[in-house]
Amino acid sequence: MVAYQIYVRSFQDSDGDGIGDLRGVGSRLDHLAALGVGALWLSPIHPSPMHDFGYDVSDYTAVDPVFGTLGDFDALVEAAHDRGLKVLMDLVPCHTSVEHPWFTERPDFYVWADEPNNWRSAFGGPAWSRHGEHWYLHSFYPEQADLDWRNIEVVHAMQEVIRFWLARGVDGYRVDAIDRLLKDPGLRDDPPATAPFGLPVPEDSAALALTHSRNAPDIGTALAAIREAAGDALLVGEVYLPSPLLKPYLEHLDALFSFELLHARWDASELGAAIAGMPDGRAAWVLSNHDFGRLATRFGHHNAGAAALLLLTLPGLSFLYQGDEIGLGEGPGGRHDRAGRDRYRHPMQWDATPRGGFTTGTPWLPLVDPAERNVAAGSPTLRLVRDLIALRPRLGDELELVEAEGGLLLLGRGEHLIAVNTGDTPLPLRGAGDPVLESEPGAAAGGRLAAHAGAVVKR
Numbered sequence: 127m128v129a130y131q132i133y134v135r136s137f138q139d140s141d142g143d144g145i146g147d148l149r150g151v152g153s154r155l156d157h158l159a160a161l162g163v164g165a166l167w168l169s170p171i172h173p174s175p176m177h178d179f180g181y182d183v184s185d186y187t188a189v190d191p192v193f194g195t196l197g198d199f200d201a202l203v204e205a206a207h208d209r210g211l212k213v214l215m216d217l218v219p220c221h222t223s224v225e226h227p228w229f230t231e232r233p234d235f236y237v238w239a240d241e242p243n244n245w246r247s248a249f250g251g252p253a254w255s256r257h258g259e260h261w262y263l264h265s266f267y268p269e270q271a272d273l274d275w276r277n278i279e280v281v282h283a284m285q286e287v288i289r290f291w292l293a294r295g296v297d298g299y300r301v302d303a304i305d306r307l308l309k310d311p312g313l314r315d316d317p318p319a320t321a322p323f324g325l326p327v328p329e330d331s332a333a334l335a336l337t338h339s340r341n342a343p344d345i346g347t348a349l350a351a352i353r354e355a356a357g358d359a360l361l362v363g364e365v366y367l368p369s370p371l372l373k374p375y376l377e378h379l380d381a382l383f384s385f386e387l388l389h390a391r392w393d394a395s396e397l398g399a400a401i402a403g404m405p406d407g408r409a410a411w412v413l414s415n416h417d418f419g420r421l422a423t424r425f426g427h428h429n430a431g432a433a434a435l436l437l438l439t440l441p442g443l444s445f446l447y448q449g450d451e452i453g454l455g456e457g458p459g460g461r462h463d464r465a466g467r468d469r470y471r472h473p474m475q476w477d478a479t480p481r482g483g484f485t486t487g488t489p490w491l492p493l494v495d496p497a498e499r500n501v502a503a504g505s506p507t508l509r510l511v512r513d514l515i516a517l518r519p520r521l522g523d524e525l526e527l528v529e530a531e532g533g534l535l536l537l538g539r540g541e542h543l544i545a546v547n548t549g550d551t552p553l554p555l556r557g558a559g560d561p562v563l564e565s566e567p568g569a570a571a572g573g574r575l576a577a578h579a580g581a582v583v584k585r
């Protein structure tokens with residue numbers, strides 16, 4: 127299926143405070159149903175001081191008032207289910223906000239040291255901050271203290287969280303930053319790097335072999351505890367590791383995000399290698415999200431249709447980030463996120479008015495270009511996304527990498543071929559029959575694939 131990522135803050139405001147909320151999401155379910163997606167993933171909605179916009183949770187079993195109430199949440203789940211949409215939440219098990227009561231009441235829930243080691247935070251800089259006499263670990267911002275998953279009470283507390291929302295009808299979780307769950311119990315320094323990490327990391331992390339600060343060899347025990355609490359709910363892991371290291375995570379999670387694809391340049395051989403590197407049938411394909419930017423900006427608006435075609439014709443689970451269905455690009459951003467990610471998080475553009483139909487108030491981030499791109503006006507990309515999602519069940523289960531060079535990416539899906547031209551000249555399409563769906567009309571006519579285009583064709 128296709129899962130649709132909702133960055134709640136920026137999706138739809140219902141009360142005029144300029145910040146998206148759960149009632150707003152509920153009012154836009156028809157859009158998701160019309161797209162044909164099978165699930166929605168809600169970015170974190172729990173009470174939070176919002177230093178990392180909800181990824182710094184201060185209460186795991188409540189809803190932040192800025193997003194609504196538990197009652198609003200229940201109503202949203204029911205309304206989504208009525209439309210056949212599954213609901214995935216964002217589970218943030220690795221760290222809490224330093225304002226979570228646990229941080230003062232249960233210091234044993236966290237990772238402490240007398241002196242910091244050399245571990246770096248995901249955003250650059252040391253992963254340790256001082257609190258009183260001691261130092262606590264934070265793999266991300268200093269406001270996000272790492273939980274100690276070697277403390278069985280932490281494990282049980284998080285299992286309760288998992289069960290709490292499942293009992294309210296949630297269908298699964300996107301599990302945040304899970305490669306950071308268990309680290310070296312002796313807190314040994316990361317040794318110097320001898321080879322590139324394999325995914326983009328800040329400069330100070332790149333100088334280190336990131337072997338002790340994450341991905342401990344016994345990660346399976348923590349994952350098993352998550353799976354035990356989740357039963358057969360869907361678990362999609364955010365594991366920020368190169369694909370050869372993903373295996374232990376697959377023993378307990380259903381699917382893992384394809385970060386090599388998310389970071390690939392618009393180049394047939396890079397895209398092909400990233401796709402082939404993911405474990406068979408267990409990828410959660412993704413080209414865009416709230417952390418790493420929008421596909422229309424990274425690949426260029428002229429490639430957005432072909433990129434959507436690629437994303438939505440890959441087998442298994444594909445994640446579509448809100449706004450990508452109208453080709454929304456990045457904006458100027460703001461001064462909220464210190465890691466510079468505001469520019470990927472501008473509000474959704476529902477109509478051509480200056481506030482894009484997102485809010486009646488002052489939006490927390492300005493709209494990018496609602497007059498040019500919005501849901502109400504429709505657009506070729508919007509139609510294409512709908513058609514692709516409708517076509518998806520007819521594509522074969524198997525994925526075969528047929529060709530990935532010279533600007534041509536050719537994938538086999540049963541009796542269909544998926545062809546993408548990442549270059550700026552037309553390319554011959556050998557072995558291709560009639561086009562079934564094209565990123566633009568005539569893209570695959572006359573045995574050639576137009577530049578910047580993609581097509582699904584019969585073999």
Ligand code: GLC
Pocket residue numbers: 178181182218266302303364416417
């Ligand atoms: C994940 C989230 C990101 C957040 C980080 C820390 O990578 O996607 O937004 O900053 O985890 O929770």
